[in-house]
Amino acid sequence: MTDITNIDDLPIRDELKGKSPYGAPQLHVPVLLNTNENPYSLPDDLVARIAERVAEAARNLNRYPDRDAVELRTRLAAYLTGSTGHAVTKEQVWAANGSNEIIQQLMQTFGGSGRTALGFSPTYQMHDLISRGTGTRWIEGPRNEDFTIDEDAAVAALVAERPDVLFLCSPNNPTGTALARGAVERLYDAAQSVKPTLVIVDEAYVEFSHQPSLLSLLDGRPLMVVTRTMSKAFGAAGLRLGYFAATPAVVDAVQLVRLPYHLSAVTQATALAALDFTDVLLGYVEKLKSERDRIVTELRTMGLEVTDSDANFVQFGRFQNTRAVWQAILDQGVLVRDNGVPGRLRVTAGTPAENDAFLDAVRTAIKEL
Numbered sequence: 272m273t274d275i276t277n278i279d280d281l282p283i284r285d286e287l288k289g290k291s292p293y294g295a296p297q298l299h300v301p302v303l304l305n306t307n308e309n310p311y312s313l314p315d316d317l318v319a320r321i322a323e324r325v326a327e328a329a330r331n332l333n334r335y336p337d338r339d340a341v342e343l344r345t346r347l348a349a350y351l352t353g354s355t356g357h358a359v360t361k362e363q364v365w366a367a368n369g370s371n372e373i374i375q376q377l378m379q380t381f382g383g384s385g386r387t388a389l390g391f392s393p394t395y396q397m398h399d400l401i402s403r404g405t406g407t408r409w410i411e412g413p414r415n416e417d418f419t420i421d422e423d424a425a426v427a428a429l430v431a432e433r434p435d436v437l438f439l440c441s442p443n444n445p446t447g448t449a450l451a452r453g454a455v456e457r458l459y460d461a462a463q464s465v466k467p468t469l470v471i472v473d474e475a476y477v478e479f480s481h482q483p484s485l486l487s488l489l490d491g492r493p494l495m496v497v498t499r500t501m502s503k504a505f506g507a508a509g510l511r512l513g514y515f516a517a518t519p520a521v522v523d524a525v526q527l528v529r530l531p532y533h534l535s536a537v538t539q540a541t542a543l544a545a546l547d548f549t550d551v552l553l554g555y556v557e558k559l560k561s562e563r564d565r566i567v568t569e570l571r572t573m574g575l576e577v578t579d580s581d582a583n584f585v586q587f588g589r590f591q592n593t594r595a596v597w598q599a600i601l602d603q604g605v606l607v608r609d610n611g612v613p614g615r616l617r618v619t620a621g622t623p624a625e626n627d628a629f630l631d632a633v634r635t636a637i638k639e640l
Contacts, residue, residue, distance in 0.1 A: 286403040293396050298606055302628045304619040305608040307444070307476075307584050309506035311555045311622070317548045324540035336536035340366050343539045346546045347514050351499075354478075354553075357487040362519040365526075366534060366542075370475055370500040370513030375401050377496060377515070379528040381436055381469040382407030389428060390438035391420050393445060393612050395473060398438045410434060418446040418578055418586075422454055426461040433465050440473040442480055445610040445617045447580030449482050459492055469521075470495045476582035478504035478556050479563065486516060493518045503583060504556050505545050512542045559583050563620040569630050573637065578615075584608075587633075588615035592640070599636035605629050 275281060279288075295305050313321075328336075337343075344361040351359040367373045378401050382388055388402040391412040402409045412428045415421050420439075429437070439458065441450035455472065462468035474497055477484050486497050496517040502508040512534075515521075545552065563580060570577045570587045578586040590596045597609045597616055605628055608617040618629055 284406070286406065286408075290400070290403065293400055295608055296606070298601070300601065300606050301604040302621065302625045303606050304621050304625060304629055305606045305617075306508075307503060307582070307619045308508050309503060309555065309559070309583070310619075310625060311506055311558075313506055313545075314548065314551055317544065317551070320547055321541050321544040324544040325537055328536040328540040332536060335532045336534060336539060338532050340534050340539055343534070343542055344514075346543060348516075350546060350549060351486060351516055354549075355484045355486045357484075357489075359486070359516050360519075363489075363516050363522060364514055365517075365522045366512060366514040367529070368513070368533065368538070369502065369511040370473070370498050371397055371401065372511075372533070373498050373513040373515050374398065374471070374473075375405065376525045376528055377469065377471060377498075378402055378405040378407055378436065380524050386435040387432060388436040388438060389432055389434035390440070391425065391443075393418070393443075393610065394438065394440045395444045395475075398440070398473070402436070407436070414446075418443070418448045420450065420454060420458075422457055425458055429458070429461045429468075430465055434462070434468060435466075437462050437468055437470045438473065439470065440475075441485065442474075442476045442581040444476065444582065445584070445608070445612060446578050446586050447476075447582040447584060448578065449480050449581035450485070451482075452485060452488065455485055455488060459488070459495060463494065467494060472497045474498060475500045476503055476584075478553065479560055479583045480581035482581060489516060489518070493520065496521055501542060501545060505549075505552050506555060507542075507545055510538065510541050510545070512538060556583075559620045562623060562626050566618065566620060566626055566630070570633065573634060575633075575637075576615075584617050584619045586612065586615050586617045588612075590614050590616070590640075595640055596636050599640060600629070600632045603628075603632040603635060605632045 344364045348359045348361045348364045382405045384406040387408040389410045390398045399409045459470050496515050498515045501512040566585045567577050575587050
């Protein structure tokens with residue numbers, strides 16, 4: 272009988288071999304700025320409202336939750352309509368446990384064995400991992416030196432590779448780079464000119480962007496999907512609630528693969544409570560945008576290269592020894608993210624005090640190294 276002592280001894284699928292699970296280090300230090308969390312705790316009034324909503328849901332926990340999350344989808348559609356000015360109905364919205372489950376459901380529906388997905392690296396690693404996890408072949412497209420997408424090269428890749436799914440991340444994680452509306456229009460058209468291709472526009476960080484949402488591009492584009500999350504702008508990373516907007520046909524399609532009753536009654540109740548406090552939570556977003564811009568200015572004053580950011584994080588460098596700089600910052604009690612982008616690190620915008628600690632740590636690190 273074969274001894275099995277580690278993952279390499281298991282008969283896992285070929286596309287998963289040699290891969291590492293997604294995740295950032297979870298270390299106990301005073302300042303945590305590595306996972307793009309919103310640093311502001313939920314206000315007391317919202318915490319109380321969550322308790323009320325959850326208590327109401329608890330009375331019926333002997334029953335399955337609303338399988339279709341109709342009330343939640345209605346409220347999410349209203350939020351999208353109000354925040355973007357583009358009308359969205361509940362029939363166009365679907366919700367799941369975090370935007371990662373949203374992407375997984377889309378890939379289970381439109382990806383799979385014999386199909387391919389194309390994205391532009393560096394980008395959100397879960398696009399690659401979920402593609403592989405659903406048996407979809409992942410194709411890496413290039414970015415320019417400034418981390419924008421070379422549209423001509425992208426169109427050429429679409430024609431050559433003929434992907435079934437195209438990922439466009441705006442703002443892009445980990446670079447913070449936003450896509451222009453015209454670029455998305457061109458890439459969507461190029462993809463459809465070759466074959467029917469689902470185009471997923473990942474807007475996890477769009478509330479922090481200098482640019483408006485691309486949601487209005489859904490009109491006349493039945494194979495475009497815009498994904499969102501409540502983890503960032505709503506300060507609800509622990510809630511795990513993601514959603515997307517698309518044509519009602521796409522919403523119907525993902526229900527073929529969604530697990531029954533996948534969103535618990537408690538999750539739905541908590542998300543509805545958070546939506547009652549949209550204005551308050553988006554006020555925190557404005558503070559974070561200001562702090563993000565301050566970080567960019569301060570890092571550039573230090574002589575560092577900083578990628579323009581439309582997210583709640585900033586990519587900075589370049590360093591000869593990225594790991595040494597990361598460790599030097601950590602030694603001062605500040606945890607940032609090493610995403611593997613050569614010569615660069617990423618920091619999440621925190622509270623003013625946290626950002627001050629980070630900036631002081633960087634100044635010390637670059638002096639010592």
